[in-house]
Amino acid sequence: MSHIGFFWQPRFVMGTFWGWLAASALLISSGCETRPGGMTGNGPGGSSKPLKYAYVTNGVADFWNVAEAGVRQAEKDLNSAGKSTKVEVRHPPDGVVDQKRMVQELLTLGVDGISISPIDPENQSDLLAEIAKQTIFITNDSDAPKSERLVYIGMDNYTAGRQCGEMIKEALPDGGKVMIFVGRLGQLNAKQRRQGIIDELLGRSVDPERYDEPGKELVGDKYTILDTRTDDFDLVKAKSLAQDAITRHQDLNCMVGLFAYNPPKLIDAVKDAGKVGKIQILGFDEDEGTLQGIQDGVMYGSCVQNPYQYGYQSVMMLDKIKSGDKSGIPEDKFIEIPVRKITKANVNEFWKELNQLLGKPAPEAK
Numbered sequence: 001m002s003h004i005g006f007f008w009q010p011r012f013v014m015g016t017f018w019g020w021l022a023a024s025a026l027l028i029s030s031g032c033e034t035r036p037g038g039m040t041g042n043g044p045g046g047s048s049k050p051l052k053y054a055y056v057t058n059g060v061a062d063f064w065n066v067a068e069a070g071v072r073q074a075e076k077d078l079n080s081a082g083k084s085t086k087v088e089v090r091h092p093p094d095g096v097v098d099q100k101r102m103v104q105e106l107l108t109l110g111v112d113g114i115s116i117s118p119i120d121p122e123n124q125s126d127l128l129a130e131i132a133k134q135t136i137f138i139t140n141d142s143d144a145p146k147s148e149r150l151v152y153i154g155m156d157n158y159t160a161g162r163q164c165g166e167m168i169k170e171a172l173p174d175g176g177k178v179m180i181f182v183g184r185l186g187q188l189n190a191k192q193r194r195q196g197i198i199d200e201l202l203g204r205s206v207d208p209e210r211y212d213e214p215g216k217e218l219v220g221d222k223y224t225i226l227d228t229r230t231d232d233f234d235l236v237k238a239k240s241l242a243q244d245a246i247t248r249h250q251d252l253n254c255m256v257g258l259f260a261y262n263p264p265k266l267i268d269a270v271k272d273a274g275k276v277g278k279i280q281i282l283g284f285d286e287d288e289g290t291l292q293g294i295q296d297g298v299m300y301g302s303c304v305q306n307p308y309q310y311g312y313q314s315v316m317m318l319d320k321i322k323s324g325d326k327s328g329i330p331e332d333k334f335i336e337i338p339v340r341k342i343t344k345a346n347v348n349e350f351w352k353e354l355n356q357l358l359g360k361p362a363p364e365a366k
Contacts, residue, residue, distance in 0.1 A: 049084075050084040050085065050086060051078075051083060051084065051085045051086070051112050051319065051322065052085075052086050052087075052088065052109065052110065052111045052112055053085070053086075053087045053088070053111060053112055053113045053114070053115075053315055053318045053319070054087065054088045054089075054090065054106045054111045054113070054114045054115070055067070055068070055071045055087055055088070055089045055090070055114075055115050055116075055311060055314055055315065056089075056090045056092070056099065056102060056103060056106070056114060056115070056116040056117070057089075057090065057091045057092065057117055057141075058092070058099065058117040058118070058119045058141065058142060058187060059091065059092065059093070059095075059119075059183065059233045060091045060092075060093050060233070061233075061259070061260045061261050061287075062260060062261070062287050062288065063259075063260035063261075063285050063286075063287065063305075063307050064091055064307065066286070066307040066308050066311075066354075066358065067140075067141075067307035067308065067310050067311035068089050068311055069308055069311065069357070069358055070307065070308035070309055070310065070311030070312035070313075070314075070315075071087050071089055071311035071312065071314070071315055072087075072311075073308075073311075073312055074087070074311065074312045074313075074314075074315035074316050074319075075087045075315060077316075078315070078316075078319055083319070085315075085319070087315055088106060088109070088111065090102040090103075090106070092119075093233075095119060095184075095232070095233070096119050096120050096123070096124065096186075099116075099118075099119050099124075099127075100124070100127050103116065103127060103130075103131060104127075104130075107130065107131065107134050107135065111135055112135060112136065112318070112322050113135055113136030113137070113138070113318035113319075113321065113322055114131050114135055114136070114137055114138075114318075115138045115139065115140050115153070115314035115315070115317075115318060116131070116137075116138075116139055116140070117139065117140055117141035117142045117187075117189075118139060118142055118143075118144045118147075118187070118188075119142075119184070119186060119187055120184075120186035120187065121142075121143070121144035121145075121146065121147060121187075121188055122146075122186070123186070124144070125146070125147065128144055128147040128148070128149070129147070129148065132147065132148035132149065136150065136318055136321050136322060137149050137150060138150050138151050138152070138153065138314065138317060138318065138321075139151075139152045139153070139154075140152065140153040140154050140310040140311075140313075140314045141154050141189060141305070141307070141310055142154070142157075142187045142188050142189035142190075143188055143189070144188070145188075149333075150321060150326070150329060150333065151317065151329045151330075151333045151334070151335060152333060152334050152335070153309075153310055153313050153314055153317065153335045153337065154189070154305070154310060154335075154336075154337060155305055155306075155336060155337055155338060155339045156192075156334075156336060156339075157188070157189040157192035157193045157196070158192040158193070158195060158196045158206075158208040159196065159339070160192075160193060160196060160284070160303050160305075160339040161192060161193040161194060161195060161196020161197045161198075161199075161200070162196040162197070162199065162200040162206070163196075163303055163339055163341060164193065164196065164197050164200075164256065164282060164283075164284065164303045165196060165197045165198075165199070165200025165201050166200060166341075167282055167300065167301045167303070167341060167343070168197070168200075168201060168223075168254055168256065168280070168282055169200075169201070170300070170301075171254065171280040171282065171300040171301070172223075172253055172254055172280055174222070175221075175222030175223050176222075176223060176224075176253030176254055176280075177223075177224045177226055177249065177251055177252055177253050177254070178197075178201065178223060178224065178225050178226065178253065178254040178255075178256060179225075179226045179227060179228075179229065179245045179249065179252060179254070179255050179256070180194055180197065180225065180227070180228040180229070180256045180258065181228070181229050181230075181231070181238065181241060181242060181245075181255065181256065181257045181258065181262045181265075181266065182194065182228065182229075182230055182231075182257070182258035182259055182262065183230065183231055183232060183233045183238075183258075183259045183261075183262070184230055184232055184233070185214065185228070185230060190258055190259070191211060192208060193258050193284065194228060194258060195208070195210055195211055195212065196208075197225075197256060198212055198218060198225055201220060201222075201223040201225065202218060202220035202223065202225075203220060203221065214227065214228040214230075215227065215228075226245075226249060226252070227245075229241040229242075229245065231262075233259075233261075235261060235265065238261060238262060238265040239265040239268055239269055242255060242265055242266050242268075242269035242270075243269045243272065243273070246269060246270070246273045246275065246279070247273075252279055253279060253280060254279065254280045254281070254282065255269075255270070255279055255280075255281050255282075256281075256282050256283055257281075257282075257283035257284065258283065258284055259284065259285070260284065260285035260286075260287045260290075261287060262283055262284075263281060263282075263283035263284075263285075263287065263289070263290040263293065263299060263302060264287055264289030264290055264293065266281045266283070266299075267281060267289060267290075267293040267298050267299055270298070271298065276298050280300050281293065281298065281299040281300060282299070282300050282301055282302065283299070283302050283303075284302060284303050284304070284305070285302060285303075285304055285305060285307075286302065286304045286305075286307075286342070286350070286351075286354060290302050291342070291347055291350070291351050291354075291363070292363075294342060294343065294344055294347045295344065295347050295348065295351070295363070297344060300343065301341060301342055301343040301344075302341075302342045303339045303340070303341055303342075304339065304340050304341075304342050304350070305337065305339060306337045306340075308357055308358075309337050310337065313335065313337070317329075317335075348363070351363050
């Protein structure tokens with residue numbers, strides 16, 4: 001059984017979960033034995049050469065463990081369909097340099113395609129061009145629209161940022177002072193999430209190209225964005241930045257974490273400061289600490305992605321393109337996996353579904 005879509009409904013599909021499941025299966029699997037342009041595969045009638053794909057993340061986090069589970073399911077499904085397939089997964093712990101080293105190693109191995117979440121696409125243009133020159137190249141989670149990638153699989157991060165802004169308004173209907181926390185702002189997804197939040201809170205028009213430089217206070221009619229703090233994926237630093245913000249800004253009302261590991265660190269800092277309920281916490285993704293915080297009422301809500309599908313659909317799309325079929329690539333080269341808002345009202349249902357997908361026991365409902 002294909003695992004596409006489970007409780008996320010892409011914008012181009014209407015109807016029930018099962019309708020989306022069937023449509024997605026057709027989208028990914030149709031035409032897999034077509035081989036124009038001399039491309040070969042290892043299905044019936046094709047070459048028996050094993051296929052090697054690669055999935056490269058932008059760091060080390062539980063978020064990417066969920067994505068890898070999707071990768072492994074896709075790998076299993078392809079092998080069950082008679083295609084000898086191996087997917088290499090790489091988690092760079094030390095930023096751009098580490099990601100480049102891993103990608104070049106994969107290219108040396110002669111992988112048939114790479115799906116990557118670029119750390120800093122503006123400054124990785126040479127590396128991304130190298131991938132496109134040597135193999136099939138797609139992006140997921142964070143895009144590189146100026147590169148030669150064939151398709152981006154993920155959510156609209158600017159829209160997701162605005163949706164997070166909407167939840168901040170729900171949590172603080174009378175307004176307040178907000179601080180944003182993130183690993184790095186070089187990634188396009190981080191820039192767009194942050195800007196979406198800012199634009200929503202300041203009542204601005206929709207403009208995904210707008211960008212407010214960090215380091216200055218942004219003041220609106222009801223909400224003030226004090227600053228954006230970056231931790232470079234350093235988990236100890238992530239918590240210390242949150243603690244420092246609480247100490248420096250005694251009137252701080254809200255803390256927002258843009259990457260998966262940020263909200264749990266914000267939760268820890270707020271608990272340590274004895275300010276549970278006084279400082280609202282919001283963020284992104286489905287880290288267990290985040291879901292536990294929402295369930296416990298310590299955190300208001302999170303905009304969750306679907307990393308499982310980022311991994312699953314990346315591998316299936318690489319395989320489809322390798323077979324010579326690009327019919328699944330939309331005209332705008334964007335396959336949207338929509339964001340979902342998780343609050344205390346639906347966290348138990350969401351967490352149960354997520355754990356079922358990962359083969360884990362359901363969390364205890366509260």
